[in-house]
Amino acid sequence: MLNRAVLISTFLIFLCWTSAANAYKGTATVALPDDPLSMDPHITSSTIGWMIWRWPYDTLLSSDPRTGKVSPWLAERWEKLGPKQYKFWLRRGVRFADGTPFTTAAVKYSMERILDPKLKGRQLAYWADFERFEIIDEYAFIAHLKSPDNGFLRRLSERFLIISPKVKDAPATAPARESFGSGPYVLKSWTKSIRMVFEANPTWWGNSLYPDRPKTVVLRTIKESTTRVKALLVGEVDAIMRVAAQEVPEIKRNPQTTVGVVPGLRIFYLSFANRFGGPFADEKIRLAANYAIDADSIIKTIVGGLGTPIGQLYHPWAYSGHNPGKKWHGYDPAKAKALMKESSHPNGFKASLITTTGTYPFDRASGEAVAGMLKQIGIETSVQAVPFPMYRKLFTAYQTDRKDPAMFFRGWGQTMDAAYVWRGTSSCAGIWSVSCFKDLDDWNEKAAGIDAPKEQQAAFEKLTDMMKERAVHKVFFQMVDAWGYRKNLELSPRPDENLFPWEIRMK
Template identity: 30%
Template sequence: MKKLLTLLLVLFLSAVLFAGGVSETTGAKAPGYKDTITVGQGADVTSFDPHIGKETPAVAVTNHIFDTLVDTDPVTGEVVSQIAERWEVLSPVEYRFFIRKGIKFHNGEDLTADDVKFSLDRAIASGSVSYIVDFIKEVKIEDEYTVLVTTKAPYGPTLRNLAVPFAAIVPKDYVTANPDGLKTNPIGSGPYKFVSWSQNDNVVLQSYADYFQGAPATEKVVFKIIPEASQRTIALETGELDVSYDILVSDLKRIRQNKNLVLFEAPSLTCFYISFNMRKAPFNNQLVRQAINMAIDRQLLVDTVNSGTGSAADEIIAPAVFGYHSTGVWPYNPEKAKQLLAQAGYPNGFECSLWVNNNQSRVEMCQAIQEMLREIGIKVKVEVMEFGTFISRSTAGEHDMGYFGWVTSTKDADYTYYSLQHSSQQGAPGNRSFIADAEVDRLVMLGRTSADMKVRAQAYKYLAIKLKDVANNAPIIYTAITAGANKSVEGFVLDPIGYHKLETVKVAK
């Protein structure tokens, strides 16, 4: 434990050291304002295709390029119009959407009902994002600007799911002619157009003058990929960045005290968790999974590695999500954990790996967990890899344990439980524990298909209790979502999901 506490102290203090940088200036779109917003984020886009690239770093970029039928207000959470100017609920399974006339894609093509049907059908067929729209039975074109969406059964989160960026509307003709075109040369109807992508370095977007809500406030957006959070903070301090996402927790105080910067902070919908690959021994043993859960002192991780921000997690959905039921944070009990390992046939522990992508905060968390597991005899090798590699290899089930983050983007438990726990969603959709449990599947589907919110809430309660026993995952921490900005930045609104929108943002000179 002494070694663990020493490591935690080092992690806590490490970000105090920093170096200088070079400031960057740009021309102005309007008098007094820059013509470019420069944003720093920790990982690159995996794919610009909204029906493939579902990870937060990808969506943080692509949600400026594509729009959806409806949207959610980042402050109130209410469903609001977007491509559909209005809608009617005809029955528990029928929704009619009236599409705005005059919307054009970035290549000049008109956006019509044909594109809406094509896009939703394409998302349903996607191996990556089908879980968000596969409640849809049929999309029927009623006329050039009207579609009828029929669901397979009454489905409570219908409108919220259609507001998720993975249900983006794409140009049918372009995609039909270039099936892989969106991956690297996206064309949408959103407020910004794609310009260029220098892989693992930057993405450049240009304002779309003909956007139906009016051109964005700033001409260009540059997303700079800076994996190390401490380096993003330095870049923010020197003026290289105007905005930086996901501030290193140990840098929060530093930003608060900088008179030239502003810190945005709020509870998020994100849970970080360890997923055990149940296809591999010893993680196919329930006692081993329970032992690891009991060997992790989550509150200590919050207080040290996370500098007191966020909170210890008991479920993989956050408390603000509909369907959350607290089963209590796993008690920290290393002696009991050792007993469980012995019962499982591992009295001396074992060796394994814990995968994590090259995000500094996540690596530090895994290093602390590594030391906690060492206390019960489990020798963990923390393997750090580039984000795209981490996703592709864990999708293939090559990992022992993986450290993942998940955002319940719709604020509805179905979004998380279906994709992470249902047996049909193994691999790319999100189930990287490869759990396949009939009772779990039944409860997931009951919560997914019932129109009665009380029935849904009860299903999710029993599901939470069941999953606590199965222990296919180890929830670790609920995070606070953060961003830092120069005081010259105007109009920035923190999105609790992490899909911050920049079309209203301006940067004063």
């Protein structure tokens, strides 16, 4: 009888634990301005992509964007063996949604896939300092770097998504449309540019840590900000991102909805296409454009105050590089006109300003405002406000062979990686760069390879000074993020523009 009682008690405890571990419930519908270009987590790089890929794919580590602190995820612990070596121990008992055990083989395969030139992926620059993984056994490995990299752990938490090795047996196009991860959700259906449906992964290792998360997450693509707000107010969706300043009061007046505001990671700037020469290869023209643009006016009138002036591209939470005392070129129309007269095009020229439309509440209007300001110094600017997929195509064209004068209204965010700021936005091979300054490329790599924090900080600050002196970009502001959501959710907006459904608590 005693043994039977013990058996029954044990069984009941197991049932209670299982119930708590899989107590996800309900449906959360999220409206975003875009859906991913692809579901392959190793091919491209975009804000929406990095958010959505995390739903079905796990990373080795996790990081808090508010503090920069790195914590365990698929890797339970790690140790820095030296300036260029880190040892990791993996979580045991994890399986991919397809049933494949998670081991060091999957870690090694995922990195090899990212670096495979045949894949033609756009994430190679993230891993410029990576050398190899040394496999110790199924659950331990050593990462070897080419040079010291203080951002390596942070990058593993943001940019290294682990894919099942079984993807090798799937059709070549499958990763673009399906999910092959071990993460909290599994992609069930996708109608491009309309709707994606994710279901909670019942075998996810973290189920017991997030018991009240949504069972189903529906992603609806709604490009216009006002339409997203209407959908929220009538209950068609439960959460929306990038609420415009003028829309905040309306959402707050509704007893069923609220707004969460948080300082964001994204920094907005104007990028000058000069990789192949042209007017914007002239430093005086870039400086003239900097002085001609009134960034403070854009923040107050168009952004509605949901922006903070900033004098650099290094975010306050980057592991190195940020200095709150830095200031960028201000508004000085007289100086702008004088510089244009001294430039290679004293009589002005025509140029395109390319911006997204609907990706941010203020993107088109900001581009139009900048065009009006540049006209005052003789740069006749035509604004092309296009959906994000076309924006990416145009950007790629100016990276490869297009040479007519152009500028891009850009937002750089979702990373606290100091080394990648220059690599991504400004380098000769940057994924989001249409410029080329080889000497500054060299300086950035030198700074990235410094192990001593104080020396590294000084080196990145010097790079900011050189960027300003040569007017590589026109820096505008740091975004303040506003999320709208219904009160049936318990949601704490993140400053990195991510929405992780497992962090949502369904009431």
